[in-house]
Amino acid sequence: xxxxxxxxxxxxxxxxxxxxxxxxxxxxxxxxxxxxxxxxxxxxxxxxxxxxxxxxxxxxxxxxxxxxxxxxxxxxxxxxxxxxxxxxxxxxxxxxxxxxxxxxxxx
Amino acid sequence: xxxxxxxxxxxxxxxxxxxxxxxxxxxxxxxxxxxxxxxxxxxxxxxxxxxxxxxxxxxxxxxxxxxxxxxxxxxxxxxxxxxxxxxxxxxxxxxxxxxxxxxxxxxxxxxxxxxxxxxxxxxxxxxxxxxxxxxxxxxxxxxxxxxxxxxxxxxxxxxxxxxxxxxxxxxxxxxxxxxxxxxxxxxxxxxxxxxxxxxxxxxxxxxxxxxxxxxxxxxxxxxxxxxxxxxxxxxxxxxxxxxxxxxxxxxxxxxxxxxxxxxxxxxxxxxxxxxxxxxxxxxxxxxxxxxxxxxxxxxxxxxxxxxxxxxxxxxxxxxxxxxxxxxxxxxxxxxxxxxxxxxxxxxxxxxxxxxxxxxxxxxx
Numbered sequence: 001x002x003x004x005x006x007x008x009x010x011x012x013x014x015x016x017x018x019x020x021x022x023x024x025x026x027x028x029x030x031x032x033x034x035x036x037x038x039x040x041x042x043x044x045x046x047x048x049x050x051x052x053x054x055x056x057x058x059x060x061x062x063x064x065x066x067x068x069x070x071x072x073x074x075x076x077x078x079x080x081x082x083x084x085x086x087x088x089x090x091x092x093x094x095x096x097x098x099x100x101x102x103x104x105x106x107x
Numbered sequence: 108x109x110x111x112x113x114x115x116x117x118x119x120x121x122x123x124x125x126x127x128x129x130x131x132x133x134x135x136x137x138x139x140x141x142x143x144x145x146x147x148x149x150x151x152x153x154x155x156x157x158x159x160x161x162x163x164x165x166x167x168x169x170x171x172x173x174x175x176x177x178x179x180x181x182x183x184x185x186x187x188x189x190x191x192x193x194x195x196x197x198x199x200x201x202x203x204x205x206x207x208x209x210x211x212x213x214x215x216x217x218x219x220x221x222x223x224x225x226x227x228x229x230x231x232x233x234x235x236x237x238x239x240x241x242x243x244x245x246x247x248x249x250x251x252x253x254x255x256x257x258x259x260x261x262x263x264x265x266x267x268x269x270x271x272x273x274x275x276x277x278x279x280x281x282x283x284x285x286x287x288x289x290x291x292x293x294x295x296x297x298x299x300x301x302x303x304x305x306x307x308x309x310x311x312x313x314x315x316x317x318x319x320x321x322x323x324x325x326x327x328x329x330x331x332x333x334x335x336x337x338x339x340x341x342x343x344x345x346x347x348x349x350x351x352x353x354x355x356x357x358x359x360x361x362x363x364x365x366x367x368x369x370x371x372x373x374x375x376x377x378x379x380x381x382x383x384x385x386x387x388x389x390x391x392x393x394x395x396x397x398x399x400x401x402x403x404x405x406x407x408x409x410x411x412x413x414x415x416x417x418x419x420x421x422x423x424x425x426x427x428x429x430x431x432x433x434x435x436x437x438x439x440x441x442x443x444x445x446x447x448x449x450x451x452x453x454x455x456x457x458x459x460x461x462x463x464x465x466x467x468x469x470x471x
Binding site: 024025026027029030039040041042044045048049052066067069070 | 133135136137138139140142143144146147156157158159163164167168170171
């Protein structure tokens, strides 16, 4: 699987995670690495890139201990991008499963 | 460790000309990531692994950076330097008939770019190949000192090490080059290839000085001294260099006694154990090969290159495989082999240019 393809999937996963709830950087890395085998050091740069593209916005929240944390929240543009990603991905997976003789819903 | 990580990251980002806004933003985020990771129970090593080395992190971030605008005057000087060089070249050629070595003025193009764009330390390191070429050509054309003039090229890695190594580690880092120079002077000038190769033992003997246990330092140094003494005695007095080499089993035995090979039986993962066994194997093979080539083919002059296999394999096994890290060793092999076997030291120094070229290509 080439790096670009992997990065695309990773972007989609990050979008999906943050669409469920606002998260801070380490939380995103932690949630992702629990589910998929991911090169953890690529997550923050992707977060930053997606924020730069306007798919996330950030805000700072005080914590009980230590410095305030930066949270990432999905924007409307981000939701649209996630929808596009998901459609593409499901269509791609559907094709792959058809070729393999299975069904996308079986898994 | 966190401060070290953030400082290194800051240095790389400055090198990549990140704007102040990006710099502050990223450093603050990494500060937070580091703190959160520590709070989750990770060790510093695990955090470094999670975040990647500062350079890896910066490489991943590079396309998210807004680069600082260059200072105009510097950019302008760099931009006009090719034209200035061309004018100077023509003036020297037409009016003074100095086409040769007038072409040297073209070296001002990369040199000005390096001087004006790189940070001081990196700039000096990057300038060394050009300065070395100029000094080498002056020595060669001016004084017919092609040999040993080529030795100025050893200044390229030496200066890089001098500027990037801690004072404490400097003697060890510089010792391979000192050993190479001493070995070649002993070989070429006095035909002392053997036992001249013994000068390479200064590398481990200096390395051991970093050990905190003074008894261990003393025993190791003594074992080396005895081994060298025995080797010289057997060679010169008894005429048997081969038996003399047996003496070097003494420092090896000390290593076993002190448990410096304890990783072989320690509580390490399967992968680490395999790597350790491979390293020990490579060291044994290198020593065996060196002695075989020395005694079998009389190749004392060139057989020492097999020892370069040891750091090369160590880099491949324990570090991320990067040609930049391997190239100094490969360059030394190419340089020496082409120079020695084809009597082309006046050309083989070009191999050292592979070091900056590889670094530029790999880090671009």
